[in-house]
Amino acid sequence: MKPPPFEYHAPGDLGAALRTLAEVRGKVLAGGQSLIPMLNMRLTAPEYLVDINRVASLGGIDVTEAGVRVGALARHSEVERAGAHPLLTRALKLVAHPVIRNRGTVVGSLVHADPAAELPAVLAVLGGSVRVARWEGHTQVVRDVPAADFFTGPMESAVQPGELAVSAFFPALGFRTGDAFEEVARRHGDYALAGVCAVVTLDEEAYVTAAKVACIGVGPVPVVVDVSEASGHCPVHELDWAEVGRLVQSAVEPEDDIHASAAYRRHLVGVLAERALWKAAREGAAIRGA
Ligand SMILES: Cc1cc2nc3c(=O)[nH]c(=O)nc-3n(C[C@H](O)[C@H](O)[C@H](O)COP(=O)(O)OP(=O)(O)OC[C@H]3O[C@@H](n4cnc5c(N)ncnc54)[C@H](O)[C@@H]3O)c2cc1C
Missing domain, CATH: 3.30.465.10 (Uridine Diphospho-n-acetylenolpyruvylglucosamine Reductase; domain 3)
Known part of the structure; x- marks a missing residue:
């Protein structure tokens, strides 16, 4: 057309x-x-x-x-x-x-x-x-x-x-901070059915001092959930990340559409949040030296 x-x-x-x-x-x-x-x-x-493509000052x-x-x-x-x-x-x-x-x-x-x-x-x-x-x-x-x-x-x-x-x-990103982005799309390059990006900061003893996610595909705008409190009571390797993932899951209200049901999207958010938070925490601990 x-x-x-x-x-x-x-x-x-x-x-x-x-x-x-x-x-x-x-x-x-x-x-x-x-x-x-x-x-x-x-x-x-x-x-x-x-x-705006001829406005050179907008590049960089x-x-x-x-x-x-x-x-x-x-x-x-x-x-x-x-x-x-x-x-x-x-x-x-x-x-x-x-x-x-x-x-x-x-x-x-x-x-x-x-x-x-x-x-x-x-x-x-x-x-x-x-x-x-x-x-x-x-x-x-x-x-x-x-x-x-x-x-x-x-x-x-x-x-x-x-x-x-x-x-x-x-x-x-600050010191001892890891990040991750996990999503599920039907084909690589398609818009995601759901996705979660996570940022996790640790202290010297590998306790979480800040942990936050933003979820996509499960609300009208990115849904930001601060899970610092739920993640800060033991060292990252001992944390029950599935439990933290369920907390994120409970904060989103996805809707049914032609691509996926609300229930499936909610399920994805729990799994992806657990995975993204764990990856970000591991990165914060291993790569950035906690
Ligand atoms: C096949 C396909 C797959 C895609 N998959 C994904 C995907 O997986 N994830 C994803 O995020 N996106 C995806 N996209 C969308 C695409 O990547 C982005 O939305 C797009 O690149 C936006 O940037 P643009 O410069 O092309 O914006 P444009 O298309 O030029 O503009 C998009 C809108 O933003 C406004 N706009 C743009 N720039 C400005 C500005 N500086 N100030 C004010 N208004 C502005 C325009 O007026 C318009 O309303 C996909 C697109 C296609 C075609």
């Missing part, structure tokens, strides 16, 4: 992009890996498209001790190759196929906010943020939206019409 008609804008710098968005309130076109199929299937019919990856800032035009494959953040790199390998990752952007995936997408869960479990800009009067107005406020519903984010997400920030 072909897309419905739209007026195409391709501004050459950030100021022009923001002014155009403020004026026409169109849809932003980044990698087009979700937007173009949606246009072709006529699931959306914006009057204006604002293509900035790595500091505090974390990784990813520009709005940084492609999945570029960020994956940079390998600057272990959990982000791990999650990117699960997103779609290489050809899609060559075009699709990390920030585009966050704004698209598919409940089964991997990257929103990574941002959520790390407590990252998205920088959003708009043109107001004669100037640029910028705000940082924390992950907890960014995902507002299925395929809905805090980015308002006329706004542009300019970058996303993924906080670095």
Whole structure:
């Protein structure tokens, strides 16, 4: 199918992009890996498209001790190759196929906010943020939206019409911290039926000081569950991770759809949470020196 008609804008710098968005309130076109199929299937019919691909300042990856800032035009494959953040790199390998990752952007995936997408869960479990800009009067107005406020519903984010997400920030993992991402998809590269990413921090005696998961495919937005309290009473090798997995399971409320029943998704979350938490804990202990 072909897309419905739209007026195409391709501004050459950030100021022009923001002014155009403020004026026409169109849809932003980044990698087009979700937007173009949606246009072709006529699931959306914006009057204006604002293509940001010529705005060079939106590219790039900035790595500091505090974390990784990813520009709005940084492609999945570029960020994956940079390998600057272990959990982000791990999650990117699960997103779609290489050809899609060559075009699709990390920030585009966050704004698209598919409940089964991997990257929103990574941002959520790390407590990252998205920088959003708009043109107001004669100037640029910028705000940082924390992950907890960014995902507002299925395929809905805090980015308002006329706004542009300019970058996303993924906080670095601390010392003695391990991470893992486990998911089940029908075929490699498909959206997951359910998935869990986990971050676990240990102390010198291999006791858990912080443990958190974010689950995908089981709610309208990534479901973040803090299991630090349930995991902190004995060394990681003696913990009953299945019990902690059941705790995560009880925090999600999946729904039936054509791909899987709610009961099956709930079952998956328990198993995947146990596996992801154990892997993250083991990594925290073994690789990062507890
Ligand atoms: C076959 C297939 C399989 C896929 N499998 C997966 C998968 O397993 N996991 C997964 O997470 N994704 C998957 N995807 C989706 C895809 O990888 C991402 O959703 C996509 O790459 C999003 O980035 P983009 O740059 O292509 O965004 P676009 O398609 O250009 O835009 C997506 C949406 O975000 C908005 N947007 C994009 N960038 C900005 C910005 N900077 N500011 C404001 N709004 C913006 C657009 O207006 C649009 O509404 C799959 C896609 C396909 C076609």
